[in-house]
Amino acid sequence: MKNTAVRARCITGIEGLDSILGGGIPTGSLVLVTGVPGVGKTSLALEFAVRGAAMGERSLVLTTVERPEKLIASVPEFDFFDNKLMEKGILTFLELSDFLDGSSISGRPETSEEFSRLGENISKYILEHNIKRLVIDTYHTIFYGIKDDSIPRDLLLTLSETMYVKNCTGILVADANPSTSIESIISDGVIILGNLERRSDLLRTMQVLKMKATCHSRAKYVIDLTTCGVLITPLLRGGL
Ligand SMILES: Nc1ncnc2c1ncn2[C@@H]1O[C@H](COP(=O)(O)OP(=O)(O)OP(=O)(O)O)[C@@H](O)[C@H]1O
Numbered sequence: 001m002k003n004t005a006v007r008a009r010c011i012t013g014i015e016g017l018d019s020i021l022g023g024g025i026p027t028g029s030l031v032l033v034t035g036v037p038g039v040g041k042t043s044l045a046l047e048f049a050v051r052g053a054a055m056g057e058r059s060l061v062l063t064t065v066e067r068p069e070k071l072i073a074s075v076p077e078f079d080f081f082d083n084k085l086m087e088k089g090i091l092t093f094l095e096l097s098d099f100l101d102g103s104s105i106s107g108r109p110e111t112s113e114e115f116s117r118l119g120e121n122i123s124k125y126i127l128e129h130n131i132k133r134l135v136i137d138t139y140h141t142i143f144y145g146i147k148d149d150s151i152p153r154d155l156l157l158t159l160s161e162t163m164y165v166k167n168c169t170g171i172l173v174a175d176a177n178p179s180t181s182i183e184s185i186i187s188d189g190v191i192i193l194g195n196l197e198r199r200s201d202l203l204r205t206m207q208v209l210k211m212k213a214t215c216h217s218r219a220k221y222v223i224d225l226t227t228c229g230v231l232i233t234p235l236l237r238g239g240l
């Protein structure tokens, strides 16, 4: 029998991306955004959060490397950003230590118990604050110095389950090699940002490697990071 259930879409608000994905990311999905340094991962993820908040969806940005203030400072550069989003609590920036109950001396999780508590506390926050968009920038830095591979996988599974159940859609900024990492296999979607050299210039590119429940283009696109957000153009029109 034909499955007629249609997954609702989370409209990212990033115009070109929404059309590549046939209307947006399936609601409740966890998507990895991977790529080399400086390629635009944070810009794309922040636009996703700010656009969502502007549409009235409560958005949480969890920073794991830099202080939230530092990331917040780059947000007003977006033409579509309104300070009221943060004042009203629709757009919130928090850091890792905010989810550790003060239990970790270093301010970072170290034991498997602290990692489980981190997963539980993020899940609780999503539930209690009705979070509809989650950005973690960046996912892998949470696990610096951790040798046990099951820890990142278990946290991803915990988040993935909560988000699916609560219809919260997430972008995890990651530096994983998308072709081999277990995170890429577990996650619902993978978007790769890259660089392409053209006549001594370095173009930024974007490619959707996978997006479950979605028939999408796998073509490479050229992206421009602008104050209007990420602009996406087919590679051929980018002059190649
Ligand atoms: N609105 C913008 N207009 C033009 N350039 C921008 C804009 N936003 C960011 N950039 C440029 O993009 C570069 C990096 O963007 P971004 O921080 O999103 O990349 P990233 O992949 O997250 O990098 P990292 O791996 O270091 O975290 C910066 O060097 C900055 O100059």
Ligand SMILES: [Mg+2]
Binding pocket: 041, 042, 043, 137
């Ligand atoms: Mg970044």
